[in-house]
Structure formats: C-alpha cells, structure tokens
Amino acid sequence: MHNFLPLFHIWAYLETQPLLGLSATLCVWEVAVFLDERAGHTALANPTVLSIVILAVALLATGTSYKAYFTGAVYIHFLLGPATVALAVPMYANWEAIKKNFVAILVSLSAGSFAAASSAMLIAHAMGASRAVVISLGPKSVTTPIAMGISQNLGGQPSLTAVFVMITGMFGTLVVTGVMRLARVQDWRAQGLAAGTAAHGLATSRMLQLNQTAGAFGGLAIGLNGIVTSIMVPVLVSIFGF
C-alpha cells in the first residue's frame, strides 16, 4: 500500500481539478466516434450514447463521484447554451420551407408535441412514478439543451431528462421508418417533421441518411418544437396538477 501512496495523492489531487473530467470526456468521445464509424453508424452505437455509457461505467468502477467528474465536464456542458442559440442558423436556412407550409407545420407539430408530452407524463403518473420522473419526462421529445432547461425550470431533474431524451431518440430512430410505413405516411416532409418532433436530432440524423428534404424538415422541427414545448409543458404541468 505504501508504494501506491504517491499515486493515491496524485489521484486525490486530480479529483479536485477540472483537468481530469474534461480530458476524460474528450478522450472517451474520440474513442466513441471511432467505434461508431467502425459499427457503420447504427442507431445504438451513437457516439453520445456510447460516451455516456463508458464514462458512467468508469465513474462507478473507480468510485468517483459525479460531482468530481462534473468539475471538469462543466466546461463542455456550458457550451450547450450558445449551441441552443446557434440552432437559429439552421432554422433560418429552412425559413423558406417553413413559410410555405407554415400552418400545416405548426398544427401538425403542436398536435404531435402535445400528444407526446401529455401521454408521457400521464402514463408515468398513472403508473405511480415520482414527481421528479413525471416532470422530467415532459420535455423528453425536444433536443437535450432545451429539454434540460425546461426540466430545471419546473423542478424536474435535468440529468434524468437528459437520459430520457437519449432513450426517446434511440427508440424513435429504431422505429421511425416502420411506424411511418404502417401509418401510411409517404411524404418525406411529413416523415422528417414527425422524426424531428417526436425524437429530435437522433431520429433526424437517421432521416438525413434517407432523404435530404426529410432531414431539412426534421431540422426545423427540432427548433420549432423546442419553442412549442417550452411554452406547452409548463402549462400542461399546471393543468394536470403535477
């Protein structure tokens, strides 16, 4: 044990510093991107999900607290704010397409968004889930930075919401083409809008592999649904009385 003492001191020092969490996140990300390329970009081997799993297992295995890890990871986390603002740029690029079908897009997206958010919260509540879980499920169909902000404002658990957003995205990506076929939705614009509304960027990137127009409509659905959901979910929470 005596021989390990210097190593232990170094570890104890690093645990209080941002460097370890920050470099661990970036290294694991690089590994995950490599693995994702090797696996041919399948929905389950998405680099974000892979990185989260690898880092979570590493924290649990080494007994490192999330707080210690986050001391460094917060520098990456912080960029979610400006990245959310940056979503305005692709939204602007799709503005002509939005303008041309404005009513159709707004009605379809709002209805789908309402169906997803209200059913998620009502089902979880009916099945006896805790309030934190119910609230954190409300915004899970929108892109992570927006979903986490909504969850935090309502007294949910942002990290739970982040996990729910990921599960939603993976499930949506797996089923979207099958569901669209069964529901006889053939129009690429409708398929893209549905993917972006119900399962944000993960399902949209799947759409983008299939069809450019579908990808563009998915992209605009991500931004619009962010706005619609951040207005709607607080209202639903107060109506349902959660």
Next chain:
Amino acid sequence: MVRALTVLLLCQLVGTIIQEGTGLPVPGPVLGMVMLLGYLLWAGGPSPHLRETAQGLLKYLGLLFVPAGVGVVAELQEIRDNALAIVVAIVVSTLLGLVVTGVLMNWFLRGKADA
C-alpha cells in the same frame, strides 16, 4: 470566431435576463435562439463567421450532451424504482408523437408536390 461566439453568448445572456426578470417558463437560451432568428430574418442571413461558428458548435452537439448524460450515475436509484413506468411512458408517447405529427402533416400536404 470570437465575435460570433460573443453574439451567441450575448443572445443567451439577454434571453436569460428576460427569463429571470419576467419569470417566463421558456429557458433563456431558447429566448436567445428566437432573438437570433429574428435578427437573421431582419439582417437577411448570418455573416460567414457566424454561420461557421454555429455549424462548428452544432457539429459537436453530440459531445455537449455527454456531461449531462453521465449524470445518470447519480439517478440510478430513481430510474430503477420507476423503470417500468419510464419505459412504457417513453415507448407509447414516442409512437404517438410520430404517428400524430406524420399523419397530420401527410394529410395537409396531400396533393402538394414535394418541394
């Protein structure tokens, strides 16, 4: 790049000030996004710098989710206790969201040629 990043951060800052000041439920960065969109529509598009910076940030959006996602380690108990409710809620609501949006949009666009 610095100027573009400053623009993004300022939009977020003003959005956050508005949100905190008015108690609006919309997150500050979302208000910032709406403001930037308004500016882009008014100005007729982003500067090359702003477009590059935005695309650069969004290209790595997947990485930016990671720190929050790792927070799952602090929520394992909560997830385990509510596992069935969580899975059923997510599966049903995602299917509903896909079908409602897709079918409605398909109906609206019937007969209208793909752009």
